Amino acid sequence: MVYHSCNLSDTEGIAGQVAKRLRPGDCIALDGELGAGKTQFVRGLVRALGGDARSVSSPTYVLLHIYACADVQMFHLDAYRVAGADDLEAIGFTELLAQGGITVVEWAARVRDILPEQTIHIRITAIDESSRRIEVVE
Ligand SMILES: Nc1ncnc2c1ncn2[C@@H]1O[C@H](COP(=O)(O)OP(=O)(O)OP(=O)(O)O)[C@@H](O)[C@H]1O
Numbered sequence: 001m002v003y004h005s006c007n008l009s010d011t012e013g014i015a016g017q018v019a020k021r022l023r024p025g026d027c028i029a030l031d032g033e034l035g036a037g038k039t040q041f042v043r044g045l046v047r048a049l050g051g052d053a054r055s056v057s058s059p060t061y062v063l064l065h066i067y068a069c070a071d072v073q074m075f076h077l078d079a080y081r082v083a084g085a086d087d088l089e090a091i092g093f094t095e096l097l098a099q100g101g102i103t104v105v106e107w108a109a110r111v112r113d114i115l116p117e118q119t120i121h122i123r124i125t126a127i128d129e130s131s132r133r134i135e136v137v138e
């Protein structure tokens with residue numbers, strides 16, 4: 001499915017559509033260049049799932065943020081600074097996936113070897129300053 005976003009709130013709305021179909025234990029892989037809107041997309045997911053959207057930021061240095069949503073936890077990871085899949089494995093990625101939360105990974109292509117087979121892949125491409133192409137492959 002390909003969506004077109006004209007602004008931030010569109011991107012959050014598209015994330016809200018994806019959030020409706022999520023089940024506990026799902027993993028989302030987010031890819032796109034710096035500033036594409038990956039973290040904004042996560043903000044939309046958290047808001048739609050009843051969490052505090054203001055607490056969402058890129059976990060670039062700490063690797064993992066955890067947000068309590070209404071019925072589920074969200075594990076937000078960022079693979080930008082990791083050398084590869086082993087680094088995420090070392091912080092317990094496999095155990096996280098087994099917690100029944102929603103796991104979302106920015107820069108997921110860097111760790112594609114450890115993503116579960118059923119991962120939902122989302123690629124965000126900047127068209128211009130405020131529009132984005134958002135491709136969701138489930
Ligand atoms: N339609 C849009 N959707 C999402 N973000 C948009 C849109 N238009 C403009 N922006 C801007 O693009 C930027 C996206 O930043 P964001 O932190 O979400 O990117 P990112 O992909 O997570 O980057 P990084 O790889 O650095 O973590 C924000 O400054 C946001 O305001």
Ligand SMILES: [Mg+2]
Binds near residue numbers: 040057
């Ligand atoms: Mg980000």
